[in-house]
Amino acid sequence: MSKIHGSFKHTSGAFTLDAEFTIPNRGVTGIFGPSGAGKSTLLRCIAGLTRARIATLTVGDETWQDESRRVFMPVHQRSLGYVFQEASLFPHLSVRENILFGFKRIPAAQRAISMDQAIAWTGIGAMLDRMPTGLSGGERQRVAIARALLASPKLLLMDEPLASLDEPSRAELMPYLEGLHRDLSIPLLLVSHSLREIARLADTLLVLRGGHVTECGPLQSLLPRVYTESGAVHEDAFAVLDATVARHDAPYHLTELQTVFGPMWAGEVSAVSGENVRIQIAARDVSIGKAVEAQSSIVNQFQVRIASHTARPPGNVIVALVPVQAPEAAPLLSLITRRSWDQMALEIGMTVFARVKGVSIVR
Amino acid sequence: MDSFDWSPIFLTLKLATVSVVALVILGTPLAWWLARTTNRARVVVEAFVAMPLVLPPSVLGFYLLFLLGPNGPIGGLWESWGGPRLVFSFTGLVIGSVLYSLPFVVQPIQNAFMAIGDRPLEVAATLRANAWDRFWSVAMPMARRGFLTAATLGFAHTVGEFGVVLMIGGNIPDSTRVVSIAIYDSVEALDYPNAHILSAGMFAFSFVVFLIVYSMNRRADTVAR
Numbered sequence: 249m250s251k252i253h254g255s256f257k258h259t260s261g262a263f264t265l266d267a268e269f270t271i272p273n274r275g276v277t278g279i280f281g282p283s284g285a286g287k288s289t290l291l292r293c294i295a296g297l298t299r300a301r302i303a304t305l306t307v308g309d310e311t312w313q314d315e316s317r318r319v320f321m322p323v324h325q326r327s328l329g330y331v332f333q334e335a336s337l338f339p340h341l342s343v344r345e346n347i348l349f350g351f352k353r354i355p356a357a358q359r360a361i362s363m364d365q366a367i368a369w370t371g372i373g374a375m376l377d378r379m380p381t382g383l384s385g386g387e388r389q390r391v392a393i394a395r396a397l398l399a400s401p402k403l404l405l406m407d408e409p410l411a412s413l414d415e416p417s418r419a420e421l422m423p424y425l426e427g428l429h430r431d432l433s434i435p436l437l438l439v440s441h442s443l444r445e446i447a448r449l450a451d452t453l454l455v456l457r458g459g460h461v462t463e464c465g466p467l468q469s470l471l472p473r474v475y476t477e478s479g480a481v482h483e484d485a486f487a488v489l490d491a492t493v494a495r496h497d498a499p500y501h502l503t504e505l506q507t508v509f510g511p512m513w514a515g516e517v518s519a520v521s522g523e524n525v526r527i528q529i530a531a532r533d534v535s536i537g538k539a540v541e542a543q544s545s546i547v548n549q550f551q552v553r554i555a556s557h558t559a560r561p562p563g564n565v566i567v568a569l570v571p572v573q574a575p576e577a578a579p580l581l582s583l584i585t586r587r588s589w590d591q592m593a594l595e596i597g598m599t600v601f602a603r604v605k606g607v608s609i610v611r
Numbered sequence: 612m613d614s615f616d617w618s619p620i621f622l623t624l625k626l627a628t629v630s631v632v633a634l635v636i637l638g639t640p641l642a643w644w645l646a647r648t649t650n651r652a653r654v655v656v657e658a659f660v661a662m663p664l665v666l667p668p669s670v671l672g673f674y675l676l677f678l679l680g681p682n683g684p685i686g687g688l689w690e691s692w693g694g695p696r697l698v699f700s701f702t703g704l705v706i707g708s709v710l711y712s713l714p715f716v717v718q719p720i721q722n723a724f725m726a727i728g729d730r731p732l733e734v735a736a737t738l739r740a741n742a743w744d745r746f747w748s749v750a751m752p753m754a755r756r757g758f759l760t761a762a763t764l765g766f767a768h769t770v771g772e773f774g775v776v777l778m779i780g781g782n783i784p785d786s787t788r789v790v791s792i793a794i795y796d797s798v799e800a801l802d803y804p805n806a807h808i809l810s811a812g813m814f815a816f817s818f819v820v821f822l823i824v825y826s827m828n829r830r831a832d833t834v835a836r
Contacts, residue, residue: 295737297733297736297737322736322741323733323736323737324736324737324738324739324740324741324744325739326737328737329737330733330734330737332730332733332734334730336730336731336734338731338734338735338749338753339753340752340753340755349735349738349740349748350737350738350739353738353739353740353744354739395738396737396738399737399738399739
């Protein structure tokens with residue numbers, strides 16, 4: 249399978265990026281980390297906007313950088329699309345001229361995306377003849393995405409594309425990003441400080457801390473570890489699972505999903521039977537019991553094994569729960585109090601019942 | 612008015628036009644380098660470019676006379692290659708004007724280039740534009756206001772020069788006798804009516820130039836907002 253492999257060592261002031269990673273050359277890779285972890289620097293190094301002096305980068309079978317052989321492909325020769333935090337549209341060009349900037353500069357034979365396609369995906373058809381100054385933040389970012397797509401990139405890089413937007417604009421842009429993931433086969437590297445954003449979009453998760461890659465792998469299995477191994481307890485932690493739509497219970501407006509934990513009922517979704525969806529379960533919506541509770545409003549109960557828990561819990565503990573039959577599967581997370589943990593005498597390896605109150609489908 | 616001599620006016624406009632064209636051609640790469648370089652020599656070059664702002668024109672004129680004169684290091688070499696005399700000629704005036712007005716052209720262009728920042732150029736690079744392409748398709752159009760200001764100020768400042776012209780140009784009709792010299796001459800000859808006409812013309816010209824520059828800046832600000 250085609251991969252992207254990179255290794256960068258770059259010092260700027262007091263900060264040193266020393267990152268090495270291998271990720272699939274397809275799907276969405278979320279680059280997550282606290283501010284100052286080097287997320288943007290890493291993305292800039294991948295694009296070639298910052299030249300790390302000790303570095304290698306291969307994208308599929310192309311070498312973009314290998315400093316040991318003094319190979320450095322200049323940015324303008326790399327087939328990439330870059331979306332910055334601020335849309336950074338050219339102020340002297342109309343929306344149409346902006347999106348055609350890259351398009352005009354690649355040979356017709358290499359154009360993988362037509363102008364009509366890019367306009368349709370980003371919904372900017374009505375603003376083509378306007379100047380960037382008159383656009384809202386969300387509109388500008390959509391133009392920036394269309395502009396990057398029209399350069400027919402083999403790799404899309406997005407640096408916090410939603411961070412500079414207000415909540416309504418963010419909500420407006422999110423479906424477009426999801427649409428890109430669904431309809432395009434271009435690998436996308438998405439930098440974000442929001443795990444929620446990454447969980448909605450990404451397949452692969454890369455975690456940066458202090459300039460180092462601390463985690464890198466499939467999102468579903470890594471996400472719980474990010475929560476349980478970081479010193480702090482995230483009150484809004486959640487797990488992401490893959491599921492298949494099994495059937496609908498129309499009278500009750502419910503949908504049954506097939507998951508690795510067993511059948512799970514969720515609020516009715518529009519997806520048809522057999523369709524694969526991604527679901528999110530908040531840790532605060534999962535409680536732990538030692539036996540099946542028959543008289544309960546909670547319908548989703550699963551026998552699970554305690555895989556791990558937060559290392560240094562203050563008042564609350566986040567517990568990772570895996571199916572008894574499939575301990576390697578992506579776990580559920582449960583947020584319980586430290587007192588419950590002690591009173592129930594829970595310990596790692598114990599078999600318990602997870603009760604799931606809320607399931608939300610993200611795509 | 613039959614006897615009014617238009618030649619100083621035409622000569623002044625010709626000198627200012629030729630000087631501005633030369634200044635923009637020479638000043639643009641210099642301003643680009645000053646705006647983009649991280650080289651520590653930058654401040655030294657900046658200081659040299661700014662010096663005509665404070666240096667008495669007679670100092671500049673004196674050094675030019677020395678350097679460009681037939682026995683000077685540059686003038687001597689030039690004439691030994693068969694070049695025409697530089698001092699007391701139109702060419703010499705253009706050289707003097709270019710140096711004298713250099714800060715008025717380089718500084719607005721440099722400021723305009725710096726105001727663009729790195730981002731638009733980085734975006735252009737990710738959209739397959741090479742360095743040359745980025746300069747022409749992003750930097751130049753985004754800095755166009757700076758060019759307008761630079762050309763206007765350079766033109767006006769050249770029209771207003773006196774000391775340098777006096778030192779290296781003298782007072783040769785149709786060759787170096789520009790308006791400012793003609794005014795000085797008229798006063799010396801007690802021809803006050805002629806001095807009045809030329810002075811009032813210069814006065815009105817300077818006012819109109821700045822009126823245009825400031826109203827353009829104001830309009831551009833309003834549009835940007």
